[in-house]
Amino acid sequence: MVKEHDNLDSHGEQTLSLRLRVWRQSRGTTGHFEDHALAAVPTSASFLEMMDMLNEQLIKEGKDTFAFDHDCREGICGMCSMTINGMPHGPLPGVTTCQLHMRNFRDGEMITVEPWRAKAFPVIKDLAVNRSAFDKVIQAGGFITVRTGSATEANNTLIPKPVADEAMDAAECIGCGACVASCKNGSAMLFVGAKINHLNILPQGQPERERRTLAMVKTMDDAGFGNCTNYGECQAHCPKSITLDVIAKLNRDYLRARVKEFFSSTGKPRKGGD
Amino acid sequence: MSACSCCRPASIGKKIVMALSGLVLAGFVLGHMSGNLLMFKGADAINAYAAWLHAHPGMLWGARVVLILSTVAHIWTGVLLTLENRAARAGGPAVEATRRATLSSRTMPYSGVVILTFLVFHLLHYTFRTVALGGQEFGDKVYEMVVAGFSQPAVAVFYIISMILLCLHLSHGISSVFQTLGLRNERWRGRLDAVATAYGWLIALGFISIPLAVLLGCIK
Secondary structure: OOOHHHHEOOOOOEEEEEEEEEEEOEOOOOOEEEEEEEEEEEOOOEHHHHHHHHHHHHHHOOOOOOOOOOOOOOOOOOOOOOEEOOEEOOOOOOOOHHHOEHHHOOOOOEEEEEOOOOOOOOEEEOOEEOOHHHHHHHHHHOOOOOOOOOOOOHHHOOOOHHHHHHHHHHHOOOOOOHHHHHOOOOEOHHHHHHHHHHHHOOHHHHHHHHHHHHHHHHHHHHOOOEOOOOOOHHHHHOOOOOOOHHHHHHHHHHHHHHHHHHOOOOOOOOOOOO | OOOOOOOOOOHHHHHHHHHHHHHHHHHHHHHHHHHHHHHHHOHHHHHHHHHHHHOOHHHHHHHHHHHHHHHHHHHHHHHHHHHHHHHHHOOOOOOOOOOOOOHHHHOHHHHHHHHHHHHHHHHHHHHOOOOOOOOOOOOOOHHHHHHHHHOOHHHHHHHHHHHHHHHHHHHHHHHHHHHHOOOOOHHHHHHHHHHHHHHHHHHHHHHHHHHHHHHOOOOO
16 A cells, blocks of 8 residues: 555655556547656646646657647636546536646546547647637627727616626636537537627627527538537536526527528528628 | 538527427327327227227328428438537547436437337337237227237337337437527526426336236236
8 A cells, every 4th residue: 555655745745646648649640549657746736737747758758749738727718628538627527627636636547638529629739629610600700890999988888787697607608619529419509609698698799699690500510510419518517617508598599590580571681790 | 511501401400390390299199198098998998089080080190290290300300410410529539428418318319219110110010000910900999909919028018118218218308399499597407307307207107007007917
């Protein structure tokens, strides 16, 4: 049996020895897992810091490092994107990979690290995937068309507190793509639902509501995302705990937009906002 | 996915077709199951009910046309969704972890295929009367036909297993109808899931009671 003080570093902090199975892939190849051993990982290190340690070890050994996405490392940018033991952002619900700490793993544990797996998110290298399909969805309607310039007087547009709260809950989405990676259908409905909701429930979002909904759903479909079949895995893996409510409302808004388009006075789709 | 979006119906469009056709079929099984329970009231009751149905061919065929269209739409969207979703997943991760997807939600295509197989057998059995009845002619004697059909344990067990899978299919399907039509939120999610599961069991147990009663000799 390993005594606890056997795993302490020079600062008296507990450390872990890990076996890592990490995905290695370059563009145009099918990819494979590589096994590495990493010792003396402090339990206070974040998962990304552990990956940094692995890369430093690889540099010392003269080997190629693993590419992975990261940016703010404080859980708000949506860049980090690893599937850890089958779970996007790892085993701790409601956090991103950068906010996942090694104290959530056991000494000697085998950890499998993979990229987001979805047809719409092709692998660029190793653990980094191309998420520009999300950008295309946002470009299709994830904005409001306003005259820019100095900000208007805040009280011109009154928004009841519950509505503002609901919009803010949806706007919490950081667009990391964990919903797509966790969905057994590779569906992006939680992301699209969040983005559509945070604009569609606010007064500023009303003029382009139908156009936005139809355009964003069409772009989502064209990007090759799957269809939601109400598994609920996305909500369970979302680092911002966005709920399936946004998908229910997206479905409702889509139905409403199609009905309004069908019965519009010209019989043609509206082009408003373009 | 496919380059031509005109050939590929919108994702939410397919879901709505699937939900509405499923709703028609789910409503039908309740009606069918209620009618079947007349077996417990005796031969005269169910035979009279069958005769009454056949005496109104307009109503009977109207219902049949709606059911056939719903079945075709349900299967068509089901196949499309399953194939597209498999492709979109791109094989999935090497390690598969499931946090909250229910057994029923993950087995929808499989339970669907078994129910379709059952449906074909059931129509050949009691509607066209070409299989598993030993070539006997029953005419309007539905009661006698059902007793003869379920007296074969293999047939009765196949019906019972199929109905358990129907329960599984309904428990995810009914709760999904609310989600797809946008009539659900976090507060109602659990309650609607419970309603869906209860509905699935109600239908399954109602149907199962008849082959079980024949097997146990309660209906002769």
